[in-house]
Amino acid sequence: MINGLIMNETSEPNYLTETRGLSSWIFTLDHKRIGIMYLCIILFFFLVGGVFGLLVRLELLKPNNWLMSNQTYNEMFTLHGVIMIFLFVIPVIPSALGNFFIPLLIGARDVAFPRLNLFSVWLFGAGVLVVIASFSHPIDTGWTFYTPYSARTAAAVTILVGGIFLMGMSTILTALNFIVTIHRLRAPGMTWHRLPLFIWSMYATSIINVIATPVVGMTFMLLMAERLFGIGFFDPAKGGDPLLFQHFFWFYSHPAVYVMILPAMGIISEIIPVFSRKPIFGYRAIAYSSMAIAFSGFLVWGHHMFVAGMSNAADIFFSFFTFSVAVPTGIKVFNWIATMYKGSIHLDTPMIYALTFIFSFVIGGLTGPFLGALATDVPLHDTYFVVAHFHYTMMGGTVMGLFAGLHYWYPKMTGRMLNEKVAKLAWALIFVGFFVTFFNMFILGFRGMPRRWATYPPRFQTQHIISTVGSWILAAGIVIMFYNFIRCLKKGEKAPPNPWGAKTLEWQVPSPPPTGNFTEIPVITDWPYSYPKRDE
Amino acid sequence: MSSAPTAFGAASHVASEVDNVFIFILVITAFFFVATQGTLIYFVIRYRHRKGRPDVATSSVITNRILEGIWIGVPSIAVAAIFFYGYTVWEDIRTVPKGAEEINVTARQWLYQFQYPDGRKSINEVRVPVGQAVEFNLTSADVLHGFYLPAFRIKQDAVPGRYTYVWLRASDPGSYDIFCTQYCGVGHSQMRAKLIVMPPARYRQWYRQETAKAEKVLPLADKGKAVVQRLGCLACHSTDGTVKVGPTWKNLYESRVLLENGKTVIADDNYIRTKILNPAATTVKGFPKVMPTFKGIIKDDEITAVIAYIKTLK
Ligand code: HEM
Ligand SMILES: [Cu+2]
Ligand SMILES: [Cu+2]
Numbered sequence: 001m002i003n004g005l006i007m008n009e010t011s012e013p014n015y016l017t018e019t020r021g022l023s024s025w026i027f028t029l030d031h032k033r034i035g036i037m038y039l040c041i042i043l044f045f046f047l048v049g050g051v052f053g054l055l056v057r058l059e060l061l062k063p064n065n066w067l068m069s070n071q072t073y074n075e076m077f078t079l080h081g082v083i084m085i086f087l088f089v090i091p092v093i094p095s096a097l098g099n100f101f102i103p104l105l106i107g108a109r110d111v112a113f114p115r116l117n118l119f120s121v122w123l124f125g126a127g128v129l130v131v132i133a134s135f136s137h138p139i140d141t142g143w144t145f146y147t148p149y150s151a152r153t154a155a156a157v158t159i160l161v162g163g164i165f166l167m168g169m170s171t172i173l174t175a176l177n178f179i180v181t182i183h184r185l186r187a188p189g190m191t192w193h194r195l196p197l198f199i200w201s202m203y204a205t206s207i208i209n210v211i212a213t214p215v216v217g218m219t220f221m222l223l224m225a226e227r228l229f230g231i232g233f234f235d236p237a238k239g240g241d242p243l244l245f246q247h248f249f250w251f252y253s254h255p256a257v258y259v260m261i262l263p264a265m266g267i268i269s270e271i272i273p274v275f276s277r278k279p280i281f282g283y284r285a286i287a288y289s290s291m292a293i294a295f296s297g298f299l300v301w302g303h304h305m306f307v308a309g310m311s312n313a314a315d316i317f318f319s320f321f322t323f324s325v326a327v328p329t330g331i332k333v334f335n336w337i338a339t340m341y342k343g344s345i346h347l348d349t350p351m352i353y354a355l356t357f358i359f360s361f362v363i364g365g366l367t368g369p370f371l372g373a374l375a376t377d378v379p380l381h382d383t384y385f386v387v388a389h390f391h392y393t394m395m396g397g398t399v400m401g402l403f404a405g406l407h408y409w410y411p412k413m414t415g416r417m418l419n420e421k422v423a424k425l426a427w428a429l430i431f432v433g434f435f436v437t438f439f440n441m442f443i444l445g446f447r448g449m450p451r452r453w454a455t456y457p458p459r460f461q462t463q464h465i466i467s468t469v470g471s472w473i474l475a476a477g478i479v480i481m482f483y484n485f486i487r488c489l490k491k492g493e494k495a496p497p498n499p500w501g502a503k504t505l506e507w508q509v510p511s512p513p514p515t516g517n518f519t520e521i522p523v524i525t526d527w528p529y530s531y532p533k534r535d536e
Numbered sequence: 537m538s539s540a541p542t543a544f545g546a547a548s549h550v551a552s553e554v555d556n557v558f559i560f561i562l563v564i565t566a567f568f569f570v571a572t573q574g575t576l577i578y579f580v581i582r583y584r585h586r587k588g589r590p591d592v593a594t595s596s597v598i599t600n601r602i603l604e605g606i607w608i609g610v611p612s613i614a615v616a617a618i619f620f621y622g623y624t625v626w627e628d629i630r631t632v633p634k635g636a637e638e639i640n641v642t643a644r645q646w647l648y649q650f651q652y653p654d655g656r657k658s659i660n661e662v663r664v665p666v667g668q669a670v671e672f673n674l675t676s677a678d679v680l681h682g683f684y685l686p687a688f689r690i691k692q693d694a695v696p697g698r699y700t701y702v703w704l705r706a707s708d709p710g711s712y713d714i715f716c717t718q719y720c721g722v723g724h725s726q727m728r729a730k731l732i733v734m735p736p737a738r739y740r741q742w743y744r745q746e747t748a749k750a751e752k753v754l755p756l757a758d759k760g761k762a763v764v765q766r767l768g769c770l771a772c773h774s775t776d777g778t779v780k781v782g783p784t785w786k787n788l789y790e791s792r793v794l795l796e797n798g799k800t801v802i803a804d805d806n807y808i809r810t811k812i813l814n815p816a817a818t819t820v821k822g823f824p825k826v827m828p829t830f831k832g833i834i835k836d837d838e839i840t841a842v843i844a845y846i847k848t849l850k
Contacts, residue, residue, distance in 0.1 A: 065824060069824050069825075070722045070723065070724070070725065070726075070824045070825075070826060071722050071824070071825065074719075074721070074722065074724070140721070141719075142719045146680055146718075146719070148678070148679045148680070148696060149679040149680065149719070149720060149721060152679070153721070236695075236696050236697020236698065237696075237697065241697075242680060242695055242696065242697075243695065276583070276593065277585075277591060277592060277593050278593035278595070278596065279596055279598050280598070281597070281598055281599070282598070282599060282604060283598065285604065307682070307691050307692050307693055308693045308695070309692070309693055309695045309698060309700045312630055315626075316623060319619060319622065319623065320619055323615040323616070323618065323619045326611065326615045327608060327611050327612055327615065330568075330607065330611045331604075331607065331608065333572060334572070334604075334607045337572060337575055337576050337579065338597075338600075338603070340576070340579040340580070340583060341579060341583070341595060341597070342583055342593055342594045342595035342597075343579075343583050343593045343595075344583065344585040344589075344590075344591050344592055344593050344594075345579070345580055345583050345584045345585055346585050347580070347584065355576065355580065358572075358573075358576060359573060359576070362568075362569060362572060362573065363569070366565040366568060366569055367565070369561050369564075369565060369615065369618050370558065370561050370565075372618075372619075372622075373557060373561060373618050373619065373621070373622025373623075374622045374623055374625075374626035374629075375553070375554050375557045375621075375622045375623075375624075375625035375626040375629060376554060376557050376558050376561060376622060377622075378554070378626065378629055378689065378690060378691050379554060379684075379686065379689040379690065379691060381691060381717070382682055382684075382691070382717035382718060383717065446558075447544060447686070448544065448684075448686025448687075448713070448715070450682070450684065450715050450716070450717040450725070451717070452719045452724060452725075453724065453725035454724075454725045455725045455726060456725060457713070457728075501591075529598075531592075531593060531596070532592055532593075532596075533592065533593055533594065533595065533596035534590055534592040534593070534594055535594070
């Protein structure tokens with residue numbers, strides 16, 4: 001349904017052209033510009049993290065340190081993990097796309113506290129600089145920073161966690177901002193049950209961020225105190241307990257995996273109905289399951305510690321609750337698929353990525369029960385099975401969801417269309433590369449290959465070669481995708497306001513939107529999924 | 537025997553039970569995978585928009601109580617079953633049978649030290665008889681380590697300052713891997729040991745001999761040879777010129793060694809002694825810094841014996 005508005009060439013100033021110059025960006029209060037700044041920083045670190053990932057894979061081509069020493073390998077996989085988690089996958093959708101689209105989707109002119117929003121992006125930038133400073137003594141602890149190792153290593157752990165601490169503050173402020181925005185700034189008539197599902201998922205995510213991020217902040221403070229003053233919270237020699245650190249860490253980091261995945265699920269819930277030309281199936285079930293996941297996500301952190309030396313009773317408790325998260329996740333998948341029933345399905349690139357999300361995220365999700373069940377987690381824990389599982393959820397899930405969102409919203413953010421052919425070529429390589437790299441790791445892990453190993457017995461080599469070759473295909477796809485992003489900024493066709501025929505509000509304003517988003521705040525009378533139906 | 541290829545098939549009764557749980561979950565998840573993705577692909581093909589047709593859906597259904605009831609109910613039952621089955625088999629993993637023989641394991645950067653009931657210690661190699669339940673009592677001398685026996689489908693972290701345990705009853709003789717799965721620093725991936733499972737009669741014979749040998753007095757170089765075997769030096773060093781994780785000892789004594797910092801030293805008694813007690817002090821150029829310290833493990837007279845042994849390797 002292309003909305004009546006046709007873009008006139010004598011274009012009105014939009015948020016990109018209204019003011020110019022570096023300081024107009026650094027001091028901007030516009031949520032869209034802030035979103036774009038986040039996006040650029042974060043995507044840059046995605047590429048950096050990717051390069052470390054490729055180096056890790058390259059080293060594993062051969063069993064015996066052919067490329068780098070053990071120490072270098074340890075630094076590589078740690079930097080890969082830390083960058084991917086803290087500088088990319090946690091912030092990317094909320095801070096970048098959330099900032100840009102939450103106000104647009106709910107019919108607001110900006111977030112509730114624009115100055116706080118600007119402060120958040122600065123804090124984030126400061127955090128990034130501190131993290132970069134820590135590369136002087138690259139850290140080698142793994143992204144989990146387990147004590148006692150992390151308390152003893154000579155690497156710059158203190159600086160690094162300090163940087164992450166700043167980024168955590170930025171996350172908390174952003175989340176608060178979103179919660180207030182969603183509560184207070186909805187357009188007249190936009191009731192909770194008329195909210196786009198992306199908003200529901202951002203709401204659930206923000207709640208997790210506000211509750212869980214302070215805990216990891218405190219944990220990092222304790223770790224810093226331990227390193228700087230030798231206090232010994234986690235040091236058995238001084239009466240501390242190394243497992244305490246793991247409890248603290250996972251109390252944050254398990255909910256954090258929902259911070260990683262819920263926003264992507266929100267994007268998928270927007271894209272599937274648009275490209276099926278059909279109302280979303282089970283709106284309430286999807287919205288409430290986000291909240292259910294956010295809640296039950298706080299009860300399962302111990303499933304990372306089944307073999308760590310917890311009591312048997314705790315093991316049983318955590319295994320049981322872990323399975324309670326499976327059901328709401330499943331509900332979403334069923335609803336997306338049901339949405340497509342008797343739709344009019346368009347396979348444009350955003351939809352292809354959304355389908356890829358469902359396909360690979362389901363593999364990631366279905367391999368979860370192997371790790372949640374006590375008997376099978378014992379052998380599989382800390383092997384490549386886990387590496388495969390979390391890449392299927394984070395890369396096959398969040399990253400595919402992000403790519404879906406980037407392709408879907410690119411016309412809105414830039415005012416240009418992407419080249420479909422190039423986008424589909426990139427997708428094909430990414431899809432094939434992803435499966436070749438990571439599927440095989442399930443089997444590798446089942447066969448006993450531990451994670452974080454720089455060298456390995458030769459019997460695992462064939463499989464490692466397959467994964468490494470896969471990572472090259474994947475990298476080629478990602479390079480082509482970014483090439484398309486950059487090229488089409490100038491060369492892309494001009495985007496109409498609503499190229500996909502979507503019903504949500506961001507598509508009812510010009511592409512790119514003007515600084516204040518709406519000339520007049522719209523009045524909402526319907527939910528955003530009311531696609532017409534034809535009788536057969 | 538210890539050269540037998542490393543087995544991966546389930547090496548104990550518990551291991552095959554774990555495999556059964558794995559297969560059970562695999563069947564259930566495969567069912568859900570095929571059901572959901574089959575439907576997805578079918579819908580994409582069947583309802584794909586074709587040129588010339590009106591671009592409108594032919595249904596606007598947005599809820600269906602029965603369907604939604606099914607897809608909440610069936611997965612709930614499935615995950616409950618998986619939880620329960622996983623839990624029952626795990627009880628077997630955690631419950632040590634009565635009469636299990638106990639072996640103490642101390643993990644440290646980057647080796648496993650085993651101690652038999654007779655007080656004898658060995659490094660990176662432990663022997664057990666077929667059919668006998670053996671309990672490993674784990675602790676760590678430094679950071680966390682993950683004591684993992686892939687063929688037995690068992691794993692347990694070794695934690696400094698506390699004891700954890702894991703047990704097994706091997707069903708077949710052979711040589712099995714012991715890995716470290718909990719990241720522990722530079723030598724993490726070289727922290728590998730062997731579990732050698734012997735037929736009971738041969739095991740008892742070996743055990744008696746070893747107990748006796750531990751007391752017998754040997755010529756110094758022979759004693760040194762026994763020490764390096766016991767301490768697992770030969771996992772990383774060869775005596776015949778081949779390069780393993782570490783440099784070979786052939787022709788090492790009194791030779792010039794090029795160090796990482798660009799200096800050269802003569803490999804004399806003091807050098808070797810320091811290497812054993814404080815390997816981080818110097819590093820041979822081109823090798824990883826993974827040699828563990830043997831301080832507190834090796835006795836003074838044993839160091840002398842090791843040096844005497846290295847002298848003979850010409
Ligand atoms: C370019 C594509 C990628 C490749 C080739 C790759 C490869 C790998 C490999 C081989 C490991 C295991 C290292 C080891 O255990 O020794 C690993 C670990 C990891 N990867 Fe990736 N990965 C990629 C993308 C991603 C993405 C997109 C994310 C997150 C969104 C991610 C997050 C992680 C994390 C958290 C770890 C664990 C690090 C640790 O053990 O501390 N990776 N990656
Ligand atoms: Cu978790
Ligand atoms: Cu270890």
